Amino acid sequence: MMRAVILINAYSGPEHSLYQSGRLKEELEKRGVAADIRRNNFFAASLGDGGEVLSRLSGYDFCIYLDKDKYISRLLEKTGMRLFNPHAAVEACDDKMTTAICLSDAGIPMPKTLPGLLCYDPSERITDETLDSVAAELGFPLIVKTSYGSLGKGVAKAEDREELRTLAEQVKCMPHLFQRCISSSYGRDIRVIVIGGKYVAAMERRSLHDFRSNLEMGGVGSPFEAPEEVRAMCEKAARLLRLDYCGVDVLFGERGYYLCEVNSNAFFRGFEEVTGVNVARLYTEHILSVMEERS
Numbered sequence: 001m002m003r004a005v006i007l008i009n010a011y012s013g014p015e016h017s018l019y020q021s022g023r024l025k026e027e028l029e030k031r032g033v034a035a036d037i038r039r040n041n042f043f044a045a046s047l048g049d050g051g052e053v054l055s056r057l058s059g060y061d062f063c064i065y066l067d068k069d070k071y072i073s074r075l076l077e078k079t080g081m082r083l084f085n086p087h088a089a090v091e092a093c094d095d096k097m098t099t100a101i102c103l104s105d106a107g108i109p110m111p112k113t114l115p116g117l118l119c120y121d122p123s124e125r126i127t128d129e130t131l132d133s134v135a136a137e138l139g140f141p142l143i144v145k146t147s148y149g150s151l152g153k154g155v156a157k158a159e160d161r162e163e164l165r166t167l168a169e170q171v172k173c174m175p176h177l178f179q180r181c182i183s184s185s186y187g188r189d190i191r192v193i194v195i196g197g198k199y200v201a202a203m204e205r206r207s208l209h210d211f212r213s214n215l216e217m218g219g220v221g222s223p224f225e226a227p228e229e230v231r232a233m234c235e236k237a238a239r240l241l242r243l244d245y246c247g248v249d250v251l252f253g254e255r256g257y258y259l260c261e262v263n264s265n266a267f268f269r270g271f272e273e274v275t276g277v278n279v280a281r282l283y284t285e286h287i288l289s290v291m292e293e294r295s
């Protein structure tokens with residue numbers, strides 16, 4: 001019998017990740033795979049005195065890594081464990097600027113983006129010159145994002161130079177980026193789920209009181225038939241990043257669509273409710289087909 005371990009974050013984490021791990025366990029067990037859900041708090045992998053990688057995960061055929069802790073995932077892969085998603089894919093998606101760089105020059109439309117200039121001393125003031133170039137390149141309104149934000153929390157809109165100054169000062173000491181605001185997508189975007197490099201389904205998210213359409217920010221989802229252009233863009237992104245599973249956010253541009261970000265650890269509870277698609281089952285089937293090919 002195959003055995004799987006589902007690793008979730010060491011600390012309490014959002015209720016969604018408990019739901020997610022529970023659903024995956026259920027679907028694995030339906031297919032005769034024993035699955036343990038474990039908090040990632042037991043040093044599943046570490047380094048020994050001789051510099052050797054030590055693993056505390058034995059007896060498992062694969063690992064569904066619902067955490068983002070990149071040290072443990074990288075070490076686990078060195079022990080030969082197959083992680084869903086792979087370490088490098090999660091790492092590339094964790095940082096929005098890195099994701100954009102990985103997807104650049106591949107014919108994937110993305111809103112014009114300036115990488116934030118990292119500041120190491122909070123007492124340094126951002127120069128007028130820097131703000132002038134951001135404003136000149138992107139125009140107002142423009143978007144300021146922290147590279148590691150999620151659930152809409154690290155995304156803000158600057159309507160004018162004064163707001164840009166305030167936001168830029170807030171994020172200057174953390175990885176961040178400046179982006180053209182796709183105003184035609186105000187409060188509205190598409191969430192697409194891709195599994196094994198194949199489009200699964202999509203929902204539209206709309207918020208009436210915020211430019212961010214995240215469900216966690218009050219956005220409401222409805223089923224959406226994604227046009228071929230969107231499907232192809234999302235599949236390409238997932239394949240380039242080598243993701244087994246992801247949720248891609250797509251913005252409605254003036255003339256076409258823009259890829260907004262790729263979530264390696266996309267929650268699927270709301271998505272399953274809105275679309276009626278059994279994401280956990282499809283992901284499980286993909287995982288088992290990969291494992292079959294490997295054996």
Ligand SMILES: Nc1ncnc2c1ncn2[C@@H]1O[C@H](COP(=O)(O)OP(=O)(O)O)[C@@H](O)[C@H]1O
Nearest residue numbers: 111149150151152153155180181182212213261
């Ligand atoms: N460049 C942009 N133009 C317009 N709206 C945007 C832009 N970037 C993000 N948004 C809105 O903000 C939301 C959150 O941004 P996103 O980059 O997906 O970060 P998060 O990881 O917090 O979800 C998006 O779903 C979208 O509604």
Ligand SMILES: [Mg+2]
Nearest residue numbers: 151152249261
């Ligand atoms: Mg998002």
